[in-house]
Amino acid sequence: MKAARYYDRGDIRIENIEPQALEAGTVRVDVAWTGICGTDLHEYLDGPIFVPAHGHPHPISGEDAPITLGHEFSGVVSELGEGVTDLAVGDHVVIEPYIIRDSVDTGPESKDYHLSPDMNFIGLAGRGGGLSENIVVKSRWVHKIDKAVPLDEAALIEPLSVAYHAVQRSGVVAGQTAVVGGAGPIGQLTAAVLHALGVKVIISELSPLRRQKALDAGVADVALNPAEVDVVAEVKKLTDGKGADVAFECTSVQVVFDTLMDAVRPTGVIVVVSIWGKPATFDMHKLVMRELDVRGTIGYVNSHPDTIALVESGKIDLKPFITGKIALEDLVDKGFDTLINHNETAVKILVSPSGKGL
Amino acid sequence: MKAARYYDRGDIRIENIEPQALEAGTVRVDVAWTGICGTDLHEYLDGPIFVPAHGHPHPISGEDAPITLGHEFSGVVSELGEGVTDLAVGDHVVIEPYIIRDSVDTGPESKDYHLSPDMNFIGLAGRGGGLSENIVVKSRWVHKIDKAVPLDEAALIEPLSVAYHAVQRSGVVAGQTAVVGGAGPIGQLTAAVLHALGVKVIISELSPLRRQKALDAGVADVALNPAEVDVVAEVKKLTDGKGADVAFECTSVQVVFDTLMDAVRPTGVIVVVSIWGKPATFDMHKLVMRELDVRGTIGYVNSHPDTIALVESGKIDLKPFITGKIALEDLVDKGFDTLINHNETAVKILVSPSGKGL
Numbered sequence: 001m002k003a004a005r006y007y008d009r010g011d012i013r014i015e016n017i018e019p020q021a022l023e024a025g026t027v028r029v030d031v032a033w034t035g036i037c038g039t040d041l042h043e044y045l046d047g048p049i050f051v052p053a054h055g056h057p058h059p060i061s062g063e064d065a066p067i068t069l070g071h072e073f074s075g076v077v078s079e080l081g082e083g084v085t086d087l088a089v090g091d092h093v094v095i096e097p098y099i100i101r102d103s104v105d106t107g108p109e110s111k112d113y114h115l116s117p118d119m120n121f122i123g124l125a126g127r128g129g130g131l132s133e134n135i136v137v138k139s140r141w142v143h144k145i146d147k148a149v150p151l152d153e154a155a156l157i158e159p160l161s162v163a164y165h166a167v168q169r170s171g172v173v174a175g176q177t178a179v180v181g182g183a184g185p186i187g188q189l190t191a192a193v194l195h196a197l198g199v200k201v202i203i204s205e206l207s208p209l210r211r212q213k214a215l216d217a218g219v220a221d222v223a224l225n226p227a228e229v230d231v232v233a234e235v236k237k238l239t240d241g242k243g244a245d246v247a248f249e250c251t252s253v254q255v256v257f258d259t260l261m262d263a264v265r266p267t268g269v270i271v272v273v274s275i276w277g278k279p280a281t282f283d284m285h286k287l288v289m290r291e292l293d294v295r296g297t298i299g300y301v302n303s304h305p306d307t308i309a310l311v312e313s314g315k316i317d318l319k320p321f322i323t324g325k326i327a328l329e330d331l332v333d334k335g336f337d338t339l340i341n342h343n344e345t346a347v348k349i350l351v352s353p354s355g356k357g358l
Numbered sequence: 359m360k361a362a363r364y365y366d367r368g369d370i371r372i373e374n375i376e377p378q379a380l381e382a383g384t385v386r387v388d389v390a391w392t393g394i395c396g397t398d399l400h401e402y403l404d405g406p407i408f409v410p411a412h413g414h415p416h417p418i419s420g421e422d423a424p425i426t427l428g429h430e431f432s433g434v435v436s437e438l439g440e441g442v443t444d445l446a447v448g449d450h451v452v453i454e455p456y457i458i459r460d461s462v463d464t465g466p467e468s469k470d471y472h473l474s475p476d477m478n479f480i481g482l483a484g485r486g487g488g489l490s491e492n493i494v495v496k497s498r499w500v501h502k503i504d505k506a507v508p509l510d511e512a513a514l515i516e517p518l519s520v521a522y523h524a525v526q527r528s529g530v531v532a533g534q535t536a537v538v539g540g541a542g543p544i545g546q547l548t549a550a551v552l553h554a555l556g557v558k559v560i561i562s563e564l565s566p567l568r569r570q571k572a573l574d575a576g577v578a579d580v581a582l583n584p585a586e587v588d589v590v591a592e593v594k595k596l597t598d599g600k601g602a603d604v605a606f607e608c609t610s611v612q613v614v615f616d617t618l619m620d621a622v623r624p625t626g627v628i629v630v631v632s633i634w635g636k637p638a639t640f641d642m643h644k645l646v647m648r649e650l651d652v653r654g655t656i657g658y659v660n661s662h663p664d665t666i667a668l669v670e671s672g673k674i675d676l677k678p679f680i681t682g683k684i685a686l687e688d689l690v691d692k693g694f695d696t697l698i699n700h701n702e703t704a705v706k707i708l709v710s711p712s713g714k715g716l
Contacts, residue, residue, distance in 0.1 A: 115624035115649060169649070252642075266473035276642035284610075284634035287654035291473060291527070294652045296645035 002353060003132030004331050005066040008054070009047050012069065012336075014329055020128050020136040027087055027139055028079035029095065032151035033325075033350045033357060034130035035072035035159065036335050038185065043069075043124070044336055050124040059118045060099050063126030070351070071097040071123030073130030074154035077142070084139045092149070094157045095130070096141045096304050097122035106140060114301040130155075131328065133354050143304045146312045152325070152357065153318040155350055156189070157307055160318065161300040163189035164307040166273045167197065169297040170246040174198030179235055179244045179263050182251035183210040183223070185347050186273055188321055190248050191219040193307075196315035202238060204231045204259065209344045217320035226259065235263040243268060252276045261286055269293045324349040327358055360711060361490030362689050363424040366412070367405050370427065370694075372687055378486050378494040385445055385497055386437035387453065390509035391683075391708045391715060392488035393430035394693050395517065396543065401427075401482070402694055408482040417476045418457050421484030428709070429455040429481030431488030432512035435500070442497045450507070452515045453488070454499045454662050455480035464498060472657040488513075489686065491712050501662045504670045510683070510715065511676040513708055514547070515665055518676065519658040521547035522665040524631045525555065527655040528604040532556030537593055537602045537621050540609035541568040541581070543705050544631055546679055548606050549577035551665075554673035560596060562589045562617065567702045575678035584617065593621040601626060610634045619644055627651045682707035685716055 003017045022028055043051050052058040054065045077091040087093070100106060104116040113119075123129035128136060145154055163186060172178055178194045180187050183205035191201045191214055203220040205211050211223035222238060224231050235244050243265035249257050252274040260270050261283060270292060286292065300307075310316045323346045326334045335349050352358050361375045380386055401409050410416040412423045435449040445451070458464060462474040471477075481487035486494060503512055521544060530536055536552050538545050541563035549559045549572055561578040563569050569581035580596060582589050593602050601623035607615050610632040618628050619641060628650060644650065658665075668674045681704045684692045693707050710716050 112624050112649075115647075257642075266470050272642060272646050275646060280640045280642040282638045282640035284615075284630060284638040284654075287652065288630050288633060288656050289654070291470075291654045291656060293654070294645065296642075296647070296649045296651070298646050298649060 001133035002328055003068045003129070004070065004328060006043060006048070006051055006069050007066045010044065012044060012332055013066070014331065017068070017132070019134055022079055022081045022136055024082040025084060025138055026081040026136045027077050027084055027142055028134055028136050029075040029093060029142065030078045030134045031073050031075040031130050031132065031353045033074050033155035033352060034070040035155045036339060036349050036351065037072055037159065039124065040069055041336060041339055045340070050120055052125055058099070058120055058125040060101055060120065061126030067124070067126050068129035068132050069123055070130030070132070071121045072155055072158040074145070074151045074157070078134065087139055087142060087144060091144050092147050092151060092154065093142050093144050094154050094304070094308070095122065095137055096143060096161070096300065097158065098141060099125055099127055108302055111301055114299040131331065131351060131353055143308060145308055149311055152322060152350055153311070156318040156321060156348055157304070157311060159185060159348070160189050160193065160311070160316065161303045161307045162186060162273075163193045164310070165300040165303045166190055166248060166271050166297040167193045168303065169295050170248070170269050170271045172197070172199050172246045176200070176245035177202065177239050179204060179247040179260060181247065181249050181256040181260050182274070183207070183214050184250060184343070185321070187248070187250035188214055188217065188219065188347060190250060190273065192217070192316050193310070195219045196310050202235055202244065204256070207344045213320070213347065217317070231259050232262040239265070245269070246271065248273055250274050254280060258283070261292060264292065266290045267293070269295060271295050271297050273297055321347045322350055323347045325358060326351055327355050328353045359491035360686055361426045361487070362428065362686060364401060364406070364409055364427050365424045368402065370402060370690055371424070372689065375426070375490070377492055380437055380439045380494055382440040383442060383496055384439040384494045385435050385442055385500055386492055386494050387433040387451055387500065388436045388492045389431050389433040389488050389490065389711045391432050391513035391710060392428040393513045393517065394697060394707050394709065395430055397482065398427055399694060399697055403698070408478055410483055416457070416478055416483040418459055418478065419484030425482070425484050426487035426490050427481055428488030428490070429479045430513055430516040432503070432509045432515070436492065445497060445500060445502060450503050450505050450509060450512065451500050452503055452512050452662070452666070453480065453495055454501060454519070454658070455516065456499060457483055457485055466660055469659055472659040489689065489709060489711055501666060503666055507669055510680055510708055511669070514676040514679060514706055515662070515669060517543060517706070518547050518551065518669070518674065519661045519665045520544060521551045522668070523658040523661045524548055524606060524629050524655040525551045526661065527653050528606070528627050528629045530555070530557050530604045534558070534603035535560065535597050537562060537605040537618060539605065539607050539614040539618050540632070541565070541572050542608060542701070543679070545606070545608035546572055546575065546577065546705060548608060548631065550575070550674050551668070553577045554668050560593055560602065562614070565702045571678070571705065575675070589617050590620045597623070603627070604629065606631055608632050612638060616641070619650060622650065624648045625651070627653060629653050629655050631655055679705045680708055681705045683716060684709055685713050686711045
């Protein structure tokens with residue numbers, strides 16, 4: 001079958017590979033659509049980072065480069081391994097793409113399996129990937145979705161789960177106000193979750209196209225241009241002088257973080273969703289005197305069922321965030337290059353590994 | 359009556375002043391004991407900071423230097439203003455020394471009156487102070503205590519409330535493990551609250567005298583010397599490899615903060631209790647990848663009733679932390695100078711403004 005394989009920085013190849021063997025406790029999923037993630041771009045431009053370099057196998061998967069890419073995907077169950085009773089052939093599903101040691105408790109009460117040692121992702125560190133015609137996954141990581149949800153939109157449930165978990169980390173409740181700093185893909189999806197939960201959403205974003213996307217998609221109540229307005233003053237105006245209840249840092253830019261520290265009310269929460277490649281400077285005095293709360297968030301943990309429910313209920317419409325659909329052969333030319341060079345207009349580009357959806 | 363008055367940096371005078379007038383809604387408290395706080399030292403060495411400098415009256419109190427010092431104190435009600443029905447002459451009391459606008463909701467459900475604009479403290483920004491023979495205070499800020507609690511120990515309830523609020527901010531529960539970075543007065547009292555709540559306490563402190571004090575007072579289960587041992591490795595050993603659930607930064611030292619970021623488990627909480635005069639550097643990647651939670655804390659908010667209950671129940675013994683008792687005339691020579699020059703042995707020095715307790 002065809003698959004996109006990461007060999008090294010700048011070296012991704014579309015190849016024919018053997019499908020994985022079905023084992024007890026796993027299912028085979030025929031991949032429908034797979035999104036290209038910022039992490040994939042990062043591996044292509046600066047990697048290997050999450051990908052285990054050739055000769056350095058991942059301690060859990062035992063695999064090293066080349067590996068099959070793709071961790072944001074939807075599909076249809078085509079084969080059931082021994083002992084799998086909660087799924088059926090023909091089920092529409094999405095994958096929670098974790099590679100986690102079998103000894104870790106990944107039960108429904110766990111709040112931290114995603115932070116267990118050596119955790120990594122299917123589609124980055126082995127065990128196949130969504131950028132291939134099919135994949136074999138342990139049934140624990142396969143989530144059934146209603147067939148009323150189009151499979152292309154379902155491919156966005158993985159990044160939406162990142163946003164959902166970030167929102168859960170903030171503790172925000174309906175009727176409160178949130179500021180989202182940065183309206184790239186994760187900022188947009190964070191706004192979508194907040195909006196669906198009844199939170200008032202103020203976006204701060206330099207790009208006019210991204211601001212317009214958030215407004216058109218209906219996920220932002222207000223979109224501010226930080227080059228033109230005083231974001232802190234505007235947020236205060238919009239919150240009766242109090243400041244926002246929570247904020248989401250989705251840029252890894254120092255000035256955005258500083259702005260959010262001022263834009264939230266006393267005892268406000270700032271969730272850092274972005275990956276920072278450098279240390280931040282931090283006004284500890286402000287943290288103390290305003291009793292702020294700065295929280296990290298990464299991935300998701302038992303977040304898929306609630307995230308899927310939000311999509312199934314129609315409270316979140318993922319269609320506006322799909323800005324392109326391409327064939328596997330065009331992954332680098334039409335996918336990665338577009339996202340790198342035209343990242344203001346592109347939100348999520350989907351790949352059809354089989355070509356059937358195109 | 360006698361009072362210690364702050365004029366300017368390095369200029370504190372013991373003077374005779376007129377007692378304040380009793381007004382409706384206030385009570386007069388004859389001061390028993392008043393603790394010297396690090397904030398008082400800070401005003402003396404580097405101030406005025408909280409104190410409104412001469413010619414710059416505080417926007418709520420309307421007062422400027424000279425002001426009467428002292429915000430950690432106990433006493434006995436000696437006179438009741440009109441309309442005060444919840445207190446009686448002879449009651450033993452402690453003061454929650456806030457100066458807050460009348461328009462702010464300071465009811466029992468409020469979680470943020472201490473963060474209201476221009477908040478300041480009795481004994482720093484006007485409205486009298488504990489370093490005088492008596493003081494007139496609005497009854498809202500007067501908390502009755504059981505007469506079984508010695509009045510000298512009761513003078514420590516104010517800083518203990520700071521510690522109590524810091525512990526509440528952390529969300530720690532009985533059976534969990536906390537690391538306290540720094541065993542100065544607030545570190546010791548934070549350990550005392552944690553211990554009283556059934557939390558295992560690990561202190562990290564350079565000073566052998568302070569480590570010994572925490573062990574002798576029974577508030578630390580373990581006291582580590584960060585110059586001799588790897589604190590992170592020791593904490594992991596003491597927590598089955600997991601790391602502490604919460605940590606308290608009580609030093610305003612970068613390396614202590616960094617250590618605490620590593621000493622807590624994934625999703626752990628670090629509460630910053632100390633006042634930082636400079637920006638911190640901050641490993642945002644670690645915050646994100648370990649889902650840490652860094653929270654500021656300042657003062658207290660509806661914390662006195664629970665704090666007093668812990669002392670009345672005998673779960674916290676404040677006696678070990680009283681390391682000196684002096685007369686008002688000796689405030690600078692025997693009080694401030696001792697704390698500045700011998701701060702390893704001195705925890706809390708108490709002043710008797712009337713001289714009656716000596």
